[in-house]
Amino acid sequence: MNIKVDPLSDLSIAKNAKMQPIRQISDKIGIPEEALEQYGNYKAKIDPTKIATKTKLGKVVLVTAISPTAAGEGKSTVTVGLADAMKKIGKSVVVALREPSLGPVMGVKGGATGGGYAQVLPMEEINLHFNGDLHAITTANNALAAMIDNHIHQGNELQIDPRRIIWKRVLDMNDRALRHITIGLGGPAQGIPREDGFDITVASEIMAILCLAKDLGDLKERLAQIVIGYTYAKEPITVRVLGVEGALTLLLKEAVKPNLVQTIEGTPAIIHGGPFANIAHGCNSIIATKTAMNLADVVVTEAGFGADLGAEKFMHIKSRQGNIAPDAVVIVATIRALKMQGGTPKELLKEEDVNALLEGTKNLEKHIETIRAFGIEPVVALNKFSADTAAETKALLAWCEERNISIALTEVWERGGAGGVELAKLVLRELEKPKSFAPLYSLSDTIEQKVRTIVQQVYGGKDVVFTDAAKKQIDQITAYGWDALPICMAKTQYSLSDQPKLLGRPTDFTITVREVIPKLGAGFLVCLTGDIMTMPGLPKKPAALKMDVSEDGQAVGLF
């Protein structure tokens, strides 16, 4: 989320920033020339097969946050600013982020590259089409869908049951009208009529695969393992059986390479993969993080939304599949957002309200407990806003001190890396401590047990309820022998529960799982809870309405 505390917009700050040629950035971290493919002067792709493996890999700092509100907590901004601060105090550092999706850029956000003086550049290109990775994923996803329907149309040799296809099409767009559709209408020349729907690209299993694959070979193998649906005899149909894993890999062979850019302060930034943390697993790619770990001593990365979503999935999915345990965790909070969690209505957020703030700390407290449950002592980053009052700031610092919680006031939006030095020092102190990370559930637990562990230990809820449909799916998944996979919860980001309006720290709630979808290529089981949608909608006034291009070809309205 972007924060406005300055008359200068993020876009104008970004435009006024002087970028270094990307070759200079890559030289700083020892990327050999043959591993760098420039996309213009300020962007590049890195060929990870040409990066040497270090014996001592860089340490990983995971940035997460309290439950997000419309007030914004500035997680990307703090992630970027923390990396800049690390660089400022002499550390070898790379920041590893996710790629923005055009859905939220055109919809609510209007940009997702940090804010103020803690941004990645060139923000315009990163926010728009970047180096084409999301488009390649969209294309591969939809090529597979076209192949499935074509197979059925051309005689259906594999006996695919059109009622049991679970592979959906995707667009990198917020387009609610495509959630539930019927396709193949119009007579025998137009294919077989069936129910279908589009997800947003970031929720595509191919996005997850790209983010979880170890290398190109693993990518292809995972693509082959995707289950697209079932035959009339209820046997699973894989991409391997359809014979298109080669073509899909070909479509993705450039997209699988991480992208190199820079922060405003010239810190190397690797941006790659962009699953949302509410409807997908919410972490940048393993290839990117591993590449960064081979290039720097400290890697600052983020996982999407609150610690109940991105961080939980980082710990249970990315850590497991990539063997990347976080060495430190930062939880980003703001006075504004804590007040909203504590009940302050949006229109009163600029007024001092210490009581609401303290009520809102309950949300922060739960996320701290969650990170501690994984065996890591988190550091809280209080991301400063201009409207914060001295009394509010003091109250929060005192609240943390009483509970023995490390907290640093950060001013990276206004001051860049200089505003994050205190945070960086606290994080470095945590990096010195011995590691004791452990996941909360075992893969051998039943699906129900795994979900219950997340609901109780991460969300702080009472229990989980599975609908009859979900129960049936669990039985089938177990019968197919796919139950030993980790869980990828799809849940609203706004609440610890599955009800978006339940702010703060609800406790007396039950999570409803309405659907369980196997993603064999990604290697996890998606559980849809509450009303969560895998295709978002646009708001009444989409950000796109303010966008334009000036006469000299410059972007307008990205913020």
Add this chain to the structure above:
Amino acid sequence: MNIKVDPLSDLSIAKNAKMQPIRQISDKIGIPEEALEQYGNYKAKIDPTKIATKTKLGKVVLVTAISPTAAGEGKSTVTVGLADAMKKIGKSVVVALREPSLGPVMGVKGGATGGGYAQVLPMEEINLHFNGDLHAITTANNALAAMIDNHIHQGNELQIDPRRIIWKRVLDMNDRALRHITIGLGGPAQGIPREDGFDITVASEIMAILCLAKDLGDLKERLAQIVIGYTYAKEPITVRVLGVEGALTLLLKEAVKPNLVQTIEGTPAIIHGGPFANIAHGCNSIIATKTAMNLADVVVTEAGFGADLGAEKFMHIKSRQGNIAPDAVVIVATIRALKMQGGTPKELLKEEDVNALLEGTKNLEKHIETIRAFGIEPVVALNKFSADTAAETKALLAWCEERNISIALTEVWERGGAGGVELAKLVLRELEKPKSFAPLYSLSDTIEQKVRTIVQQVYGGKDVVFTDAAKKQIDQITAYGWDALPICMAKTQYSLSDQPKLLGRPTDFTITVREVIPKLGAGFLVCLTGDIMTMPGLPKKPAALKMDVSEDGQAVGLF
């Protein structure tokens, strides 16, 4: 189309070719450094605003063909080879081509960058995602669609009639199951149910706009003029009224810049825009052609499919809107394809059959007459295949000589530019002659008259019939005052008629126009004839099934 007369595949020839750094290519034609944005070492985008305007623009050679058959006539190959030949004999030359669509690449063709030793490079990247132009067009098209449905969902202030929306979504994919769909199902939270459908991206009006715009400002103005549908009161709704032309322009601001690559022989190639010639206007962008005309003395360009489609639209749409009259026209023919036009079944094409060949010349003859009707004397390029016999070649050369038709045997597939020198010389001779180009219809003719002129003078048919639905649309279009636009016929490429199986030179046929769609941004009226589909389907064995990536990351199965 690609031709196989060599055990080496196009892909392996392409891979073995030594490319020059793109900076060397751009230096040759005087592109200033600040106008070039490199995408890797061998691709770039050109900023056309930084190319100086010459007082004496380069001359334009348009390459077209006989009606295509499964036998392939190699139009792109000859286009590239002719440019290489021009370079070989000392001419300053640029070849200007269209960008491949992933639909045919994954479907039938498997590649669309010429063949043999007359190819553009890097063929792999050009055939796959290239510099992202088609993806940007897809995104802009679908952003607009999402905005329309969102507007209706959010209260429908503009009173858009969901039954009268003519803006369709697109994918760069052959996906017949998306031709006729219903969207917005699932209840009040999922939008308004309505009938809809997807076209292939190359048929998007935004593709046409990108190809016909003069500059970024004109692009934005054309986007604003798009009519997306009508209100309940039957008033047209434009993009301007929706207020999203700025956002669409922003999404397209890089895509509107032409792409620079090279041929195997190092001839500069500008590749930009990719409308199909059957369902769209079939020419590369005006910006690209104009840029090429400012950079070289001779510009060799192509228009899609036979002269009845791409060339007709070049003359009536691109020439008019861009003020680019062709200075010479080449019609590509092959012995194989002429024999197919003359009735030889595909399995007997390798056997000599002079009679079928001579029968097939009727198709060639019609296309020659068409080009002559526009006031240009065409040159025929006989594109040599290894199976052609001496008797066949001799018969065709004699047939042309008797009719006073310039013809050159070209061997560019096997020999590159050296195989096209004779053709180049014939073309240069035509370029010396004074220009007498004139379109066949006037914009002030009625819609029916314009279509009739095309049917009779270009297709050689008897007449045109409009369905009742089409007549109603014509009445409405005329009532709105949009009837003074040129026509963009959508017709099968396989026949001069609207019936794909009617080969050779049919005469006793009638064309049926079933739908007339106004494209106010593109500035033409699309007439759908026969069974032509604006979303193709995949064949039984899609080319994708053979595609793969080798262990060292190289493409396999593009041919």
